[in-house]
Amino acid sequence: MAYPLPMYYQPEDTVTRDLEYLQQMYPVEAKKYQKTIAEVVDKLDYDGSMIYDEYPDKWQIYRLTQIIVDKIKEQQEEKPTTMDWDWITEFIQVLLSYEIYKKRHTNRNGILKF
Numbered sequence: 001m002a003y004p005l006p007m008y009y010q011p012e013d014t015v016t017r018d019l020e021y022l023q024q025m026y027p028v029e030a031k032k033y034q035k036t037i038a039e040v041v042d043k044l045d046y047d048g049s050m051i052y053d054e055y056p057d058k059w060q061i062y063r064l065t066q067i068i069v070d071k072i073k074e075q076q077e078e079k080p081t082t083m084d085w086d087w088i089t090e091f092i093q094v095l096l097s098y099e100i101y102k103k104r105h106t107n108r109n110g111i112l113k114f
Contacts, residue, residue: 016106019098033088034095036071040064041099051100061100065093 026034044051050060069089076083 016102019102033072033092037068037095037099040068041103045103051103065089065096068092068096
């Protein structure tokens with residue numbers, strides 16, 4: 001076994017690449033939300049962050065979702081529309097989970113972080 005580490009991490013790298021590829025196919029509104037979510041999660045990318053906890057606290061994820069929803073509402077104020085914010089909040093929480101998954105499983109070298 002000449003190259004044990006790349007072979008060991010290959011399936012995880014494949015999963016992350018697949019996830020990133022599928023995220024490129026998101027609808028336009030989802031891409032806007034994803035950009036805001038990525039900015040918030042990038043700020044939480046440090047040692048000891050709650051996104052790297054073995055079992056992230058559900059309340060913290062909910063609170064982070066609310067922070068993201070508030071930012072999106074601020075961005076939407078310039079365009080007055082009636083939106084179902086309960087549905088959007090749930091959608092954002094799903095997108096947030098995917099973004100946390102990506103952060104937890106990759107770093108600059110493509111190797112698991114935990």
